[in-house]
Amino acid sequence: MKMPSLKSESFFFSSTLIxxxxxxxxxxxxxxxxxxxxxxxxEHLLETVLFKYIYNTxxxxxxxxxxxxxxxxxxxxxxxxxxxxxxKFFDWILVLPIACPAYLVAYAYTDFLEYAxxxxxxxxxxxxxxxxxxxxxxxxxxxxxxxxxxxxxxYPYIYVLARTAFRKAPLSLxxxxxxxxxxxFFSVGLPLARPAIFAGLALVCMEVVSDFxxxxxxxxxxxxxxIFNVWIGMNSITSAAQLSIITFxxxxxxxxxxxxxxxxxxxxxxxxxxxxxxxxxxxSQKSILCILICLFPPFVGFIIPVLILIxxxxxxxxxxxxxxxxxxxxxxxxVSFLSAAFVVLFSFLIVSYSNETKSKFVKTLxxxxxTGYAFPGTMLAIGVVIFIGFLDNLINSIDxxxxxxxxxxxxxxxxxxxxxxxxxxxxxxxxxxxxSGFQKIPQNLFSxxxxxxxxxxxxxxxxxxxLLFPFLIAGGLLVFVDVMKELPMxxxxxxxNFETLATQTYQYAHSELMAEASIPAxxxxxxxxxxxxxxxKLLRDI
Amino acid sequence: xxxxxxxxxxxxxxxxxxxxxxxxEINIYSHRQPFLINPFLEAFTKETGIKTNVVxxxxxxxxxxxxEGKNSPADVILTVDIGRLYIYEDMDLLAEINxxxxxxxxxxxxxxxxxxxxxxxxxxxxxxTSKERVKENDILRVEDLAKPxxxxxxxxRPGSHVYNRALMASVIAEYGLExxxxxxTGLVSNLARRPQGNDRAQVKGIYEGLCDIAIINNYYFGxxxxxxxxxxREWAKSMRLTFPNQEEGDRGxxxxxxxxxxxxxxKNKESAIKLLEFLSNSKSQKMYSEINFxxxxxxxxxxxxxxxxxxxxxxxxxxxxxxxQLSIDAQKIIDRVGW
Numbered sequence: 001m002k003m004p005s006l007k008s009e010s011f012f013f014s015s016t017l018i019x020x021x022x023x024x025x026x027x028x029x030x031x032x033x034x035x036x037x038x039x040x041x042x043e044h045l046l047e048t049v050l051f052k053y054i055y056n057t058x059x060x061x062x063x064x065x066x067x068x069x070x071x072x073x074x075x076x077x078x079x080x081x082x083x084x085x086x087x088k089f090f091d092w093i094l095v096l097p098i099a100c101p102a103y104l105v106a107y108a109y110t111d112f113l114e115y116a117x118x119x120x121x122x123x124x125x126x127x128x129x130x131x132x133x134x135x136x137x138x139x140x141x142x143x144x145x146x147x148x149x150x151x152x153x154x155y156p157y158i159y160v161l162a163r164t165a166f167r168k169a170p171l172s173l174x175x176x177x178x179x180x181x182x183x184x185f186f187s188v189g190l191p192l193a194r195p196a197i198f199a200g201l202a203l204v205c206m207e208v209v210s211d212f213x214x215x216x217x218x219x220x221x222x223x224x225x226x227i228f229n230v231w232i233g234m235n236s237i238t239s240a241a242q243l244s245i246i247t248f249x250x251x252x253x254x255x256x257x258x259x260x261x262x263x264x265x266x267x268x269x270x271x272x273x274x275x276x277x278x279x280x281x282x283x284s285q286k287s288i289l290c291i292l293i294c295l296f297p298p299f300v301g302f303i304i305p306v307l308i309l310i311x312x313x314x315x316x317x318x319x320x321x322x323x324x325x326x327x328x329x330x331x332x333x334x335v336s337f338l339s340a341a342f343v344v345l346f347s348f349l350i351v352s353y354s355n356e357t358k359s360k361f362v363k364t365l366x367x368x369x370x371t372g373y374a375f376p377g378t379m380l381a382i383g384v385v386i387f388i389g390f391l392d393n394l395i396n397s398i399d400x401x402x403x404x405x406x407x408x409x410x411x412x413x414x415x416x417x418x419x420x421x422x423x424x425x426x427x428x429x430x431x432x433x434x435x436s437g438f439q440k441i442p443q444n445l446f447s448x449x450x451x452x453x454x455x456x457x458x459x460x461x462x463x464x465x466x467l468l469f470p471f472l473i474a475g476g477l478l479v480f481v482d483v484m485k486e487l488p489m490x491x492x493x494x495x496x497n498f499e500t501l502a503t504q505t506y507q508y509a510h511s512e513l514m515a516e517a518s519i520p521a522x523x524x525x526x527x528x529x530x531x532x533x534x535x536x537k538l539l540r541d542i
Numbered sequence: 543x544x545x546x547x548x549x550x551x552x553x554x555x556x557x558x559x560x561x562x563x564x565x566x567e568i569n570i571y572s573h574r575q576p577f578l579i580n581p582f583l584e585a586f587t588k589e590t591g592i593k594t595n596v597v598x599x600x601x602x603x604x605x606x607x608x609x610e611g612k613n614s615p616a617d618v619i620l621t622v623d624i625g626r627l628y629i630y631e632d633m634d635l636l637a638e639i640n641x642x643x644x645x646x647x648x649x650x651x652x653x654x655x656x657x658x659x660x661x662x663x664x665x666x667x668x669x670x671t672s673k674e675r676v677k678e679n680d681i682l683r684v685e686d687l688a689k690p691x692x693x694x695x696x697x698x699r700p701g702s703h704v705y706n707r708a709l710m711a712s713v714i715a716e717y718g719l720e721x722x723x724x725x726x727t728g729l730v731s732n733l734a735r736r737p738q739g740n741d742r743a744q745v746k747g748i749y750e751g752l753c754d755i756a757i758i759n760n761y762y763f764g765x766x767x768x769x770x771x772x773x774x775r776e777w778a779k780s781m782r783l784t785f786p787n788q789e790e791g792d793r794g795x796x797x798x799x800x801x802x803x804x805x806x807x808x809k810n811k812e813s814a815i816k817l818l819e820f821l822s823n824s825k826s827q828k829m830y831s832e833i834n835f836x837x838x839x840x841x842x843x844x845x846x847x848x849x850x851x852x853x854x855x856x857x858x859x860x861x862x863x864x865x866x867q868l869s870i871d872a873q874k875i876i877d878r879v880g881w
Contacts, residue, residue: 076787115750141738171642219738228601233631233873319770362640370570381713382605382638389609396613413597442677496569496595496615505577507598520618 016353018371019346026383027248027372029357033386034241041239043232053221056143057209060222061148064154064208065201070296071151071161073197077185078294080166084287085277088471090294091163095536097301098156098478098530099528101485101502103213104521105301106149108511110217113140116355125242131490133272141218149214152301154207157198159297161436161538165193167540168440171278202255202316206373206428209251212488223247226378237382244379251374306525313518320516325504333498335490336483336527339422344476346423347430350462355438356456357448366431382492384421390411409469413459418493424481425489433475470538477535483529501527548873567593568813571603573626574800579836585829586820592813607635607805616805618816620662623704627659627801628866636803641815647822647840651861652799661799662821662861663836664688665759666855667709668795670745670781672754681755684713684786685795688728696729697744697753698879700737701881702873705759705798710876711868712796715860726879738881742774749777756781759798764835785855794856798865824853878880 078084079091097105113119120137129135138144169192190197215222223243231240282290347370354366364454372380392410411417445467449459487502494503501520508517570580583594604626607614619636621627630636636658644653644660652661669681681687684712687696700708714722734753739746742754745766761762766778785795802821804814820826827838831846838845 044874044877048874115752116746141736219736229873229877232625232629232704233602233702233876234708234870235632378602382602385602385609389611389613392613393611402702412606412613413615488601491599492606494597495599495706498597503598507577510600511575511577512740 008381012349012353012456012531013357013362014365016350016357020350020362020365023346023369023372023427023542024365025387026380026421027368027375028383029386029390030241030245030375030379030383033237034245034381036238036471038236040237041234041236042242044231045226045239045243049226049229053222054224056220057224058449059143060146060150060215060220061205061208063143064150065205067147067151068158068204069197069201072155072200073162074188075294075297076159076163077166078290081162081184081189081280082282082286082290084282084290086291087279087294090291090298090539092533092536093298093302094159094294095156095532096298096529097153099481099484099525099532100153100302100305101213101487101524102150102153102207102211102523103487104309104505104524105153105305106146106214106217107514107517108305109145109149110140110504111312111514112304112308113138113145115314139212143220146214146218146220150208150211152297154204155297155301157203159196159537161196162193164539165196167192186500195439196436199432203373203429203432205254206251209247209374210376212376212378227376227379231260240384241379244375247376247539248371248374248475252368252371306522309518309522309525312514313522314515316515316519318515319513320519325501325519325523328499328501328504328520329527331498331501331526333527334417335422335500336480338419339426339483340476340480341424342419343430343479347427347434347475348465348468348472351431351434351438352460352468370427370431372424373426375425377425377486378492381421381423381492384417384424385412385490388420412497415495415498418490418495421489421493422479422483422486425486426482429478429482430475433478434468435472437471441455441467474535474538477531477538480531481535484527486525512526548700561758566591566813567595568808568810568817569615570594570596570618570620570817571607571616571805572596572598573600573603573621573623574598579620581827581833582821582829585826586817589820590813590816592816594817604630604633604635610807612807614805614807614808616790617808617810618804618817620800620801620802622800623798624661624708624801624862624866625704625869627654627799627803628863628869630803631656631658635806637806637808637811639804639818640814641819642821643819643848644815647819647827647842649839649841652801652839654803654863656797656854659801659803660818660822661801661839662818663800663827663830663834664797664839664857665761665800665836666785666795666797666857667705668760668763668817668835669784669786669862670748670756670758670763671784672748672751673780673782675751675754676782678782679785682786682789684709685759685793687732687755688725689730690732692732694732694734695754696732697756698729698737698881699740699744701876702881703727705741706757706881707869707872707876708798708865709757709796710872711865712858712860714868714871714875715864719875723875723879726875726881730879730881742777745777745781749780758836760852761835763813763852783852784854787858788856794858794862797837797857797862799862800836 075090075094077089079094111117115132123129123135123137127135166189169188173192174184174189177184212223212224215225224247227240227243230243231237350366350369354363357363375383388411392412395410445463446459449463454462485502487506490500491503491506494500501524505517505520505524508520576596585598587593603619607616607619610616620631631654631761638657640657642752648660652664653659663792669684671681671689698700701710710722710726713725717725734747741758741762743764748756749751760783763778763781763783766774769775787793787795802818802820804811808814822840824840824843827840828846830836830838831849835849837849844850
C-alpha cells in the first residue's frame with residue numbers, strides 16, 4: 001500500500017517542479033537579459049523621465065484602485081443583500097465589461113468624447129461655443145481618461161469575487177452586528193470579503209501595470225510606455241528588461257504585503273450550514289435607486305462602447321466580405337479553448353500539490369511561476385522567445401548526434417509557442433481561482449481522507465477535484481475570455497499567416513479603418529458573453 | 543510510455559514544420575502592415591512562382607529573430623523606418639548581399655554601407671499648415687517651428703515615435719546636440735496640446751481649429767485626401783502641404799525610408815534577394831506611390847501623377863545611416879525636453 005502512494009507523490013512532486021520551472025523560464029530569461037550593462041541609460045532616465053513614468057503609473061494605479069472598488073463593491077453589496085426587480089439580470093450584465101478589451105473601449109470613448117466627437121459637438125451647438133478655449137471639457141486622452149476607461153473595464157474582477165464573498169458570509173455574524181447596532185457592511189461584510197476583494201484587486205493592478213494598448217493610445221508616459229521608449233528608442237533591450245523587472249517587483253511586493261496582512265486574519269467556516277444571508281425586499285423607490293446604481297457600471301463599461309462599435313460597423317461589409325473574418329474567428333476560439341484547458345490542468349496540478357506539500361520551496365516556486373501576468377505582454381513574449389530559442393538550440397545540438405528531426409526550427413514560430421506564452425501569462429488566473437477555492441474547502445476534509453487511507457492521488461481525485469470543479473471551470477472560462485482579448489503576445493509570437501480576431505482588429509484600427517475594425521472587435525466581445533454568463537453563474541453558486 | 547510521448551511530440555513538431563520543409567516559399571518578418579505589402583507579394587508570386595508567408599508585428603521581431611538564431615525560418619525582413627533596419631544590422635541579424643540589380647536601383651545614401659539593408663521607398667516628413675490661419679510662406683523650414691511666434695499653435699504626435707525621432711536626429715546632424723536641443727525646447731513650448739495621437743490626428747487637430755501647424759509624413763495627406771470617410775477628406779482640404787527647407791542652399795526636406803534586408807540565417811537567400819530586387823524594380827516602385835503615396839527610391843522611376851501634383855521637392859541627402867546612428871541622442875533630447 002505504501003508504494004503507490006510514494007510513486008504518485010513523487011510524480012506530483014516532479015511534475016509540479018518541472019511545470020513551475022517551465023512557466024518561470026520566460027521570466028528568468030528576462031532577468032538574464034537584464035543582467036547586462038545598460039551604457040549609462042539609467043543615469044539619463046533618472047535625470048529625465050523616470051520619475052514621471054513612476055508618478056504616472058502610481059497615479060493611474062491608485063486611481064483605478066479607488067474607482068474600480070467604488071463601482072464594484074457597492075453593486076456587489078446591493079445584489080447580495082437585497083431583492084429588487086431585475087436583480088438577477090443586473091448580476092449578469094455587471095460582469096459583461098470583462099469581455100471588452102480595454103484598448104477597444106479606449107478607442108470607442110475617444111471617438112465619442114474628444115473635441116470632434118458627438119458629445120462635444122452637441123455642447124458647442126447647444127451653448128453656441130466656437131472653439132475649445134471657450135468651455136471646459138475633460139480631456140479623454142489623459143491620466144483621468146485612462147483611469148476612467150480601465151476602471152470600468154476591469155471592475156468585474158472585483159465584483160464577481162466580492163459578491164460571492166458577501167453572500168457566503170455566515171448569517172450569525174450579520175445578526176450579531178445588528179444586535180450591536182453596527183453597520184453590517186462596515187463591521188461584517190467588508191472585513192469578511194477582504195481577501196476576495198484583494199484577490200480581484202490584485203488582478204486589476206496587474207492588468208493596469210501591464211496594459212500597453214490604452215496608455216499608448218492616450219500617449220501616457222507610464223512605466224510600460226517607458227519600457228518601449230527605452231527598448232526601441234535607445235535600442236536597449238537590457239534597460240527595457242530592467243525597467244520591466246522593476247515594475248514587476250513593485251507589483252509583486254504589493255501582493256506580498258497584502259498576503260502577509262491577510263495571513264494574520266485567517267478564518268475557516270467549518271459549519272457547512274445553509275445559514276447565509278437572505279435577501280431583503282425593498283420598496284419601489286429604493287428598488288429604482290438600486291437599479292440605477294447597478295446599471296451604471298455596465299452601462300459605461302459595456303453598453304455604450306458596444307453601441308459605438310455597432311454604429312461603426314454598420315458599413316463595414318461594404319468594404320470587406322464576411323469570410324475575411326471567419327478564419328481569425330476560428331483561430332481565436334481554438335487558441336482560447338486550448339489555453340484555457342491547459343491553464344486549468346496545470347494550475348490544478350500545481351495548486352493541489354503545493355497545498356499538500358510541506359516544502360516551502362515548492363510552494364514559493366508555484367507562487368512565483370504564476371506571476372507572468374504582471375509583465376507587459378510584449379516583454380513576456382520576449383522572454384518566451386528567448387527561452388524557446390534556447391530550447392531549440394539545445395535540441396538542435398543533441399539532435400546533431402541522434403538525428404531524428406531534420407535540421408530546422410523545432411518549437412520556435414509554431415503554434416505551441418503561442419500556447420505556451422498564453423499559459424505562462426494566464427497561469428495567474430487559474431492559480432488565483434483555484435487557490436481561493438482551496439481556502440474555502442475546510443482543510444480537515446483532506447486530513448480525513450488521508451486518515452481513511454486514501455493516497456494523495458486518491459484524495460485529489462475523490463475530494464479535491466469535485467470540490468474545486470466549479471473553480472476550475474470558472475478559472476478556465478476567465479482564461480478563455482482573456483486569451484480572446486490578448487493582443488501583444490499574439491502579435492509577436494504567432495506563426496506565419498496566422499491571424500486572430502485581436503490581431504485583425506489591431507491591424508484595421510492601426511490604419512484607422514474603424515468600420516472594419518469594429519467587426520472583429522464585436523466578435524471578440526460576443527464570443528466572451530457565453531463564457532462570462534456561465535462563469536458568473538458558477539461563481540455565484542459556489 | 544515515455545517513448546511514446548516523445549515520439550508524439552516529435553511527430554507534432556514535424557507536422558508544424560512541414561510548410562518550411564518544402565520550400566519554394568519565403569518567410570517574411572514584417573513591420574509593414576500586410577494589406578500594404580500584399581499587393582506586392584501577390585505580384586511577386588505571380589511573376590516568380592515563389593510563395594510568401596508573413597508575420598506582422600510592430601515590435602519585437604528583431605528579438606524573435608535573434609533568439610531563433612540559426613534555426614530561424616525567416617528569410618526577409620521588412621520595416622517602415624530606418625531606425626528598425628539599423629537595429630537589425632546592429633544586432634548582426636542581416637546577411638550581406640551582393641546584387642548588381644539592387645546596387646543599380648537604390649542610391650548609395652539610402653542603403654547600408656555593408657550591403658545589409660536597402661531602402662525601398664521614401665517618405666518625407668512635411669509641415670502641414672492651416673489654409674485659413676497660416677499664410678502661405680510663413681513657415682518654410684523645420685527651424686521655424688521653434689519660433690516663439692507659434693506659441694500654442696503646433697500639434698504633434700509624441701517625440702519618441704520613430705518618425706519624430708528620425709526628424710530630431712536630422713536636426714542634430716545639422717546643428718549638433720546643443721543647438722538641436724534648443725530647437726526641440728522651442729518646438730515643445732509651442733505645442734498646442736500634450737503630444738498625442740498619430741499623424742492623422744494632427745491634421746484633424748488643424749481641421750478642428752485646435753492648432754494651426756502639424757508635422758506629418760507626406761503619405762497621410764494622400765490617405766486623407768482619398769479616404770473612404772468623407773469627414774477625413776474634409777480634414778485634408780483644410781491643410782496645406784509644405785516641404786520644408788527647400789530654399790537655395792538649405793539642406794532639403796528630411797526623409798525616412800521603408801526598407802528591407804535578408805535574414806542572416808535564411809535558408810532561401812536566393813529567393814529572398816529576388817524579393818528585394820522585385821521590390822526595387824520600376825513596376826513595384828511605381829506601386830509604392832500608387833498604393834501608399836510614397837516616393838520611389840529608384841531614380842529611374844517617376845513618382846505617380848498624384849505625388850507630382852503635390853510639387854517637387856529636394857530631399858536632405860544626408861546618409862540615412864547617419865540618421866539611425868543619431869537615434870539614441872535624439873531620444874535623449876526628446877526625454878529631456880518632454881516632447
